Amino acid sequence: MNATTSSPGRWQAYALVAPALVVIAGFFVFPLILSGVLAFRSKGGDFTFEHFDKAWDLYRTDLMFTIGIVLLSTLLIGVVSIAIAGYLTLGENPRAVAILRWLYRWPLFIPFIVTGQIMRTFLAKNGMLNHVLIGSGIVESAATAQSMLDWRGIVIAFVWKQAPFVTLLLAGAMASIEPSHIEAARNLGARRLRVLADIVLPQVWGTLLVGLVLSFVTMLSVLSVPMMINPNSPTMITVDVAYRISTLSDYAVANALCLISLVVAAGAAWFYLQHAARQAAR
Amino acid sequence: MSGTLPRWTHILGVGIVLALLAFVIFGPLANLFLWAFAEKWYFPNKIPQEFGFSFWGRVFSPRGGALASLGTSVWIAVLTVIVSLAVAIPAGYALARLKLRWRSLILLAFLLPQAIPNLPVYVNIARVFYEIGLNGTILGVVLVHASHGLVLAVWIASAAFASIDGSLEEAARNMGASPWTCFRTVTLPLAAPGLIASAIFVFLESLDEFTGTYFVGVPDVTTLPLLMFNASMGGNYQIASITALLLLIPSIAFMLVVERFLKADVLAGVGR
Numbered sequence: 001m002n003a004t005t006s007s008p009g010r011w012q013a014y015a016l017v018a019p020a021l022v023v024i025a026g027f028f029v030f031p032l033i034l035s036g037v038l039a040f041r042s043k044g045g046d047f048t049f050e051h052f053d054k055a056w057d058l059y060r061t062d063l064m065f066t067i068g069i070v071l072l073s074t075l076l077i078g079v080v081s082i083a084i085a086g087y088l089t090l091g092e093n094p095r096a097v098a099i100l101r102w103l104y105r106w107p108l109f110i111p112f113i114v115t116g117q118i119m120r121t122f123l124a125k126n127g128m129l130n131h132v133l134i135g136s137g138i139v140e141s142a143a144t145a146q147s148m149l150d151w152r153g154i155v156i157a158f159v160w161k162q163a164p165f166v167t168l169l170l171a172g173a174m175a176s177i178e179p180s181h182i183e184a185a186r187n188l189g190a191r192r193l194r195v196l197a198d199i200v201l202p203q204v205w206g207t208l209l210v211g212l213v214l215s216f217v218t219m220l221s222v223l224s225v226p227m228m229i230n231p232n233s234p235t236m237i238t239v240d241v242a243y244r245i246s247t248l249s250d251y252a253v254a255n256a257l258c259l260i261s262l263v264v265a266a267g268a269a270w271f272y273l274q275h276a277a278r279q280a281a282r
Numbered sequence: 283m284s285g286t287l288p289r290w291t292h293i294l295g296v297g298i299v300l301a302l303l304a305f306v307i308f309g310p311l312a313n314l315f316l317w318a319f320a321e322k323w324y325f326p327n328k329i330p331q332e333f334g335f336s337f338w339g340r341v342f343s344p345r346g347g348a349l350a351s352l353g354t355s356v357w358i359a360v361l362t363v364i365v366s367l368a369v370a371i372p373a374g375y376a377l378a379r380l381k382l383r384w385r386s387l388i389l390l391a392f393l394l395p396q397a398i399p400n401l402p403v404y405v406n407i408a409r410v411f412y413e414i415g416l417n418g419t420i421l422g423v424v425l426v427h428a429s430h431g432l433v434l435a436v437w438i439a440s441a442a443f444a445s446i447d448g449s450l451e452e453a454a455r456n457m458g459a460s461p462w463t464c465f466r467t468v469t470l471p472l473a474a475p476g477l478i479a480s481a482i483f484v485f486l487e488s489l490d491e492f493t494g495t496y497f498v499g500v501p502d503v504t505t506l507p508l509l510m511f512n513a514s515m516g517g518n519y520q521i522a523s524i525t526a527l528l529l530l531i532p533s534i535a536f537m538l539v540v541e542r543f544l545k546a547d548v549l550a551g552v553g554r
Contacts, residue, residue, distance in 0.1 A: 013380035016372035017388060020436055023369055027429035028395050031406035038406070096296045103300070106307050108540075109533040111490030113507045114526045117514050121317055121523070122310040129309065131328045160310070214396065221399035223493045224507075228514055238401055238493075245405060245497070258402035265399050 035262075039255035051256040058240075059257060065234040066220070067264060069151055073158035074216045078208065080163040085170040085204075086196045090182070108164040112157075116228035119157040123148035123229075153229040154236070158219050166211035173207035174200055206279060213272045217265045237261050314530075317523035337520035347509060348525060355505040358423050359488040365428040366435045366484045371477065374439025375469070379448075392436045395429060400493065408497035418502035426494040431484035438483065442476025443469065479540075486536055490529060 042048040056063075084104050091097040107115070122128050125147040133139040148156065177200060185195045201208075226236035237257055244254035317323070320330035321337075341348040376382060377389060395403075407426060408417060416422035446469060454464040470477075492507040499508065506529055514522035 010381060013376045013382050016376035016380070017382065020369040020373035020432055021388070021391060023365075023425075023429050023432055024391060024394065027407060027425055028403055031403045031410065032398070034406040034410070035402035093293070093296060096300060099300055100303075103303060103307060105537055106311070106534065108537045109486060109490075111492070111507065111529060111533065113490070113492045113511060114529050114533070117510060117522050117526045118310040118314045120514065121519060122313040128313040128316075132305070132309070135328075160306070217397055217399055221401040221493070223401065223496065224511065228511070241401055241405065242496070245408075251405070251409060254405055255402065258399070258405060261399050262402060265397075269397065 035255045035258050038251055039259045041252070051252040052260075055253050055256040055260065058253075059237065061234045062237055062240055063260060065151065066236045066238075066261070069154050069158075069236065070216055070219045073155050073162070073219055074212050076155065076159045077163045077166050077215055078212055080159060081167040081170050081211070082196075082201070082208070084163075084167045085174050086200065088171045089174040089177075089200060090192050090195060104167055105164045107161050108168065110161060112161060112222050113224040113228075115157050115161045116225040119153055119160070119225075120149065120228050123153045123156065149229050151230065154226055157225050157229060158222075162215040162219065166208070166215060169207050169211045170204055173204040177203050206275070209272050209275055213268050216268045220261055220265055311530075314523050314526055317519050318527050320520060338524060341521055341524045346521070347504065348506070348528070351504050351506045351509040351525075352528065354420070354503060355489055355507075358420060358427065358503075358505060359485045361420070361424045362427040362431050362488040363481050363484050365424060366431040367439075367477070367481055370432050370435035370439050370480070373436050375443050375465070377436070377440040378443035389437075389440075392433050395433045400430070404494045404497045407494075411498055417498060418500060420503060423495055423499050423503050423505075426498050427488040427491055430491070430494070431487050434483050434487070435480040438476055438480035439473070442473040442480075445476070446472045482536055486532060489532060 039051055040047055040049070042050060084100065088097055088101055091100070110118075124130075125145055126142075129148070130139060130142070130145040134142060134145060139145050181199055181203075182195060185199050190198070221238060222236075223238040223242055226239050227242070230236075231239060237260070241254045241257050244250040244257070316330055318337075319333050319335070321332035321334040323330035340346050344350075373392075377385060382388060404426065411417040411422045416425070450472070451464055451468050454468045455461070459467070489505075490507060491505075492511065495503065495505050495508055496511075499505065504512075506525055510522050510525035510529065513525060
């Protein structure tokens, strides 16, 4: 590509991009840098690690709790979305495929805060889930019914809300696979699970990882779901940040916690980039 | 067929799995519905003892604040769409059509707000806004929502512009149309479905946004999500469920029509 663009044309291009970049720089990058500065600055203005020490002392358990919940949710989202997208691509019963396609995406655009409220009632001790479990004989009686409003509730809410998003991406990627690849394998007598694992998944691995990494990072900074389902300790880091700020106006420790969660997110991004680099090297 | 299972057991199996999935998806929604219309619902009753609309009256009464919050939410969302698209359409066009050095770097910059946890941003922007008097104002909330919505808008707009056949624009230019006329009468109408999709995305994201508003909007800006959150934390499940139901309507409506706006070719072009 060496179509000649006159230099005013190039300036125009930058002028068109500039306003959007200014908004991102001013209202996203700048506060992010501020977060880094505040987390390392002592009351006197010197460089310090004291806020990190304090954050680690107070919220170590919550940090592990957060990472555990988000990792487990990501894993489950991956499994669910592979199962659904796989059936949408390879399913033989057209009616079942159509029903599944209609069914799976209801939670797609439901906001986290509404998901939190929905699960708060559904998973409670007297929620519909327990009534159905009691009715079907899986749980003996109302007395032995448990509330799921703890880490399990957060995981269920996350998977319920995020799995359709990853499934949508994954099903789209699977639909663009050359049909002849799949047909050839089927004609050779491969079973559907084999086709999924050996032919389909290797071609959509990148899309799956993008969806999972985006979900991981999103779940890491959701405040409403843990606050509504499981606000008491141990809880997620986001709840601790909100507490440090709303109740104590302690921006230093809050920012230290924020930076820690940025590092965790960077870990996820690194994981993805490793994969992308390996793909590019092929 | 070389299946090892007889056909009907297979169909039965698929049916059971689909029914379970339907319960997982619609059960929680049904529970919300019941709460929204429950007058009285005490443990261990399976369904509410009494149904009715009295809480609806309370939510929509002036003191309930739902209408006012709904108005605030929609107003903020509309302003967010305007701000986001005003900067995203030119940027998307330049990224798709014009030569830019560091193009991939610029695209990456527009990925940041999606790829980085937003909490540190909200926390610190609230602090800055507090100092310059933007905290608790509509403008402050709109700016926070727009810096996030912008990202989606730029990516979708750029993909929409890129999926237009360049020869159509060339033809218009060859017939003597100025660049601006060509953009206005050829490019923009062709990209319209994608741009509308991005507008809807930005609108919904703003309507549903909670965390940013929670930090930046206090104490004066109460959007619908904030109203819902306060009701829920206050233990008022009926009011929280009714507000949640109001928030569900646009989300589900959009889910049902999303593919009409986002054609596969645009989706495939996102991020290229």
